[in-house]
Amino acid sequence: xxxxxxxxxxxxxxxxxxxxxGAEEGLEFPTYDGKDRVLDLSEKNxxxxxxxxxxxxxxxxQPVAADxxxxxxxxxxxxxxxxxxxxxxxxxxxxxxxxSKKDAKLxxxxxxxxxxxxxxxxxxxxxxxxxxxxxxxxxxxxxDLMEDPVEIVNNKLELQGFDHMEEEMKLIGYFKGEDSEHYxxxxxxxxxxxPYIKFFATFDKGVxxxxxxxxxxxxxxxxxxxxxxxxxEKPYTEEELIEFVNEHKRATLRKLRPExxxxxxxxxxxxxxxxxxxxxxxxxxxxxxxxxxxxAKDNTNNPDLSIVWxxxxxxxxxxxxxxxxxxxxxxxxxIGVVNVTDADSVWMDITDDDDLPTxxxxxxxxxxxxxxxINTEDDDVDEDDDDDDDDD
Amino acid sequence: xxxxxxxxxxxxxxxxxxxxxGAEEGLEFPTYDGKDRVLDLSEKNxxxxxxxxxxxxxxxxQPVAADxxxxxxxxxxxxxxxxxxxxxxxxxxxxxxxxSKKDAKLxxxxxxxxxxxxxxxxxxxxxxxxxxxxxxxxxxxxxDLMEDPVEIVNNKLELQGFDHMEEEMKLIGYFKGEDSEHYxxxxxxxxxxxPYIKFFATFDKGVxxxxxxxxxxxxxxxxxxxxxxxxxEKPYTEEELIEFVNEHKRATLRKLRPExxxxxxxxxxxxxxxxxxxxxxxxxxxxxxxxxxxxAKDNTNNPDLSIVWxxxxxxxxxxxxxxxxxxxxxxxxxIGVVNVTDADSVWMDITDDDDLPTxxxxxxxxxxxxxxxINTEDDDVDEDDDDDDDDD
Numbered sequence: 001x002x003x004x005x006x007x008x009x010x011x012x013x014x015x016x017x018x019x020x021x022g023a024e025e026g027l028e029f030p031t032y033d034g035k036d037r038v039l040d041l042s043e044k045n046x047x048x049x050x051x052x053x054x055x056x057x058x059x060x061x062q063p064v065a066a067d068x069x070x071x072x073x074x075x076x077x078x079x080x081x082x083x084x085x086x087x088x089x090x091x092x093x094x095x096x097x098x099x100s101k102k103d104a105k106l107x108x109x110x111x112x113x114x115x116x117x118x119x120x121x122x123x124x125x126x127x128x129x130x131x132x133x134x135x136x137x138x139x140x141x142x143x144d145l146m147e148d149p150v151e152i153v154n155n156k157l158e159l160q161g162f163d164h165m166e167e168e169m170k171l172i173g174y175f176k177g178e179d180s181e182h183y184x185x186x187x188x189x190x191x192x193x194x195p196y197i198k199f200f201a202t203f204d205k206g207v208x209x210x211x212x213x214x215x216x217x218x219x220x221x222x223x224x225x226x227x228x229x230x231x232x233e234k235p236y237t238e239e240e241l242i243e244f245v246n247e248h249k250r251a252t253l254r255k256l257r258p259e260x261x262x263x264x265x266x267x268x269x270x271x272x273x274x275x276x277x278x279x280x281x282x283x284x285x286x287x288x289x290x291x292x293x294x295x296a297k298d299n300t301n302n303p304d305l306s307i308v309w310x311x312x313x314x315x316x317x318x319x320x321x322x323x324x325x326x327x328x329x330x331x332x333x334x335i336g337v338v339n340v341t342d343a344d345s346v347w348m349d350i351t352d353d354d355d356l357p358t359x360x361x362x363x364x365x366x367x368x369x370x371x372x373x374i375n376t377e378d379d380d381v382d383e384d385d386d387d388d389d390d391d392d
Numbered sequence: 393x394x395x396x397x398x399x400x401x402x403x404x405x406x407x408x409x410x411x412x413x414g415a416e417e418g419l420e421f422p423t424y425d426g427k428d429r430v431l432d433l434s435e436k437n438x439x440x441x442x443x444x445x446x447x448x449x450x451x452x453x454q455p456v457a458a459d460x461x462x463x464x465x466x467x468x469x470x471x472x473x474x475x476x477x478x479x480x481x482x483x484x485x486x487x488x489x490x491x492s493k494k495d496a497k498l499x500x501x502x503x504x505x506x507x508x509x510x511x512x513x514x515x516x517x518x519x520x521x522x523x524x525x526x527x528x529x530x531x532x533x534x535x536d537l538m539e540d541p542v543e544i545v546n547n548k549l550e551l552q553g554f555d556h557m558e559e560e561m562k563l564i565g566y567f568k569g570e571d572s573e574h575y576x577x578x579x580x581x582x583x584x585x586x587p588y589i590k591f592f593a594t595f596d597k598g599v600x601x602x603x604x605x606x607x608x609x610x611x612x613x614x615x616x617x618x619x620x621x622x623x624x625e626k627p628y629t630e631e632e633l634i635e636f637v638n639e640h641k642r643a644t645l646r647k648l649r650p651e652x653x654x655x656x657x658x659x660x661x662x663x664x665x666x667x668x669x670x671x672x673x674x675x676x677x678x679x680x681x682x683x684x685x686x687x688a689k690d691n692t693n694n695p696d697l698s699i700v701w702x703x704x705x706x707x708x709x710x711x712x713x714x715x716x717x718x719x720x721x722x723x724x725x726x727i728g729v730v731n732v733t734d735a736d737s738v739w740m741d742i743t744d745d746d747d748l749p750t751x752x753x754x755x756x757x758x759x760x761x762x763x764x765x766i767n768t769e770d771d772d773v774d775e776d777d778d779d780d781d782d783d784d
Contacts, residue, residue: 025735140708161678286553316532343417
């Protein structure tokens with residue numbers, strides 16, 4: 001088994017090995033060095049592991065069945081974790097495995113319940129990773145988690161940087177300084193959402209003035225919204241901030257991101273998602289995305305509306321899969337309704353990408369979706385007769 | 393061998409297989425299905441392959457030695473190609489392998505000479521892929537190559553999209569319509585640089601007016617430059633456009649991209665690169681990047697200056713490697729000089745990320761670099777005594 005595993009690791013490693021041996025240096029992707037770093041956790045060693053590392057990632061897996069497919073899946077996860085552990089070795093980040101059956105008692109004690117999830121233990125927080133299980137995604141996620149929970153905005157140029165991050169859900173507060181008790185409450189709240197939701201603060205009067213913030217006030221920005229929502233009744237306790245964010249965190253328009261793609265996908269409304277495909281680095285895609293943003297801004301107070309924007313450029317390996325299951329051409333912008341249980345879908349008729357829908361047309365279409373006039377089931381009735389064999 | 397290879401393929405495939413089997417559908421990464429699609433090319437079958445596919449990727453490899461490491465490297469490349477071929481199967485894209493020794497005659501006939509390069513045959517063009525050999529990067533590259541060589545900008549909102557793409561090297565021309573002979577010359581030139589350099593055109597008077605373009609005029613934009621350079625003496629032939637682009641294509645500031653990272657790295661000036669690390673989605677990184685852009689704009693006419701900007705977020709697996717070989721902290725912005733032959737480097741002293749250099753300070757530093765006052769060799773003399781064992 002150990003040998004099989006080791007050979008398995010080699011293959012993952014090789015994926016990142018470059019097929020070139022040029023004379024130039026500086027761009028060498030890491031390859032697995034063959035050393036086992038991921039721990040098999042148990043009652044005996046978990047406390048020591050928690051103490052040893054600044055962050056410990058624990059992957060809770062279901063018992064590995066004897067068949068080849070299950071074995072392979074499990075080894076694949078281990079490989080991703082081994083390469084991640086190797087790359088991050090000097091950052092004091094460790095990894096361990098827990099079997100949900102064999103180690104049920106320990107999993108319960110640690111509060112871990114979702115098989116297939118990776119839980120990161122960092123000080124007194126546990127952060128669930130619910131994204132693409134790939135070494136590059138995981139490394140970026142963990143490095144983000146290592147940064148300070150609150151980024152300080154020191155001047156107006158950095159404020160431009162803050163404004164630039166329109167895809168992120170973010171908060172910004174104005175405090176007296178790092179020693180302020182209100183800043184500390186803000187920082188504690190930030191740790192609760194790191195790295196999924198970004199927390200910023202400024203101690204600079206000029207920056208605060210530009211933001212229209214009074215001392216100890218905090219603004220909350222939904223992704224893609226120009227205007228923030230002010231958290232009411234400053235100053236706030238950590239709990240009040242957490243409660244506010246939890247109440248507001250489902251955005252009207254959110255971008256699908258590798259680091260939390262499954263969490264986003266699971267957070268459907270009545271079993272459906274409105275999904276917009278648009279390539280931002282393309283004139284048509286950009287135009288369509290602007291329309292989608294406009295509609296989202298006009299309807300940000302509608303709790304029933306949540307649009308998932310997917311930029312195909314972020315998921316190259318899924319493009320042809322989506323084209324197939326959704327019967328779409330993803331070289332042009334698309335918007336549709338997807339049933340998340342069976343991936344059944346219906347798409348807006350955009351015949352010509354020189355004639356994209358206006359915000360009004362898109363809003364009418366969305367109203368029909370929310371009223372149930374457009375839904376994935378009607379479409380089945382229409383197409384079932386002649387399209388039956390397309391559905392496998 | 394076939395069996396070994398097949399088992400190898402499984403491991404690559406598994407990397408993209410998710411360790412979760414939720415009830416929800418729509419986000420399933422592809423896994424290798426075990427079918428061999430990559431051809432072993434020879435004098436006998438290459439013409440048929442070229443005819444069969446709209447695009448054929450030919451990987452020229454050195455003879456595979458008998459040792460395990462060489463075998464593994466070769467199989468890894470095959471795995472990347474197999475998964476790419478599978479994902480793109482319905483797009484009429486095929487792949488083949490050529491051994492630079494065994495198939496030397498055929499390689500020569502086809503004009504392929506760089507071992508370890510992937511050459512894409514598309515109609516009468518051959519495009520060399522010189523980027524990260526990973527399935528997702530390759531799929532995105534090939535899909536870009538399938539798009540129309542020229543994107544049409546139809547209206548002012550799409551023009552905003554064009555402006556938004558500041559990281560790209562791009563051209564835009566104003567023509568009467570698709571049938572214009574000058575547009576056709578522009579389109580032919582575009583095919584020559586696709587997908588590395590983006591070509592846009594408009595047939596709309598209003599858009600042309602906003603751009604200040606007269607009929608048949610073409611503007612060339614370096615990355616990050618607000619003001620274009622007008623291609624002189626319109627109208628142009630295909631050859632004139634190609635010549636102009638070739639003369640101007642080394643940018644003062646260019647972003648390292650997975651799809652052509654090695655080409656960029658190999659295009660050093662006198663064996664060195666000025667490298668700036670800055671995370672755009674971070675206030676400090678954004679601030680520093682603005683400074684770098686300002687300096688690039690002020691010095692765009694200096695042919696000796698070319699800065700490579702690396703956003704660490706684009707290369708998570710290389711971050712700790714860079715931190716190690718360059719002895720850097722990449723949680724904050726950095727700029728330095730790197731010798732590409734041995735990755736020896738010297739970095740600007742940025743002690744406090746609350747006190748980043750001004751454009752003037754950065755310009756002085758760059759002047760010292762270009763004058764040879766700051767170089768990677770001086771640094772060795774200083775440090776060799778006490779730092780010798782760090783250099784392996």
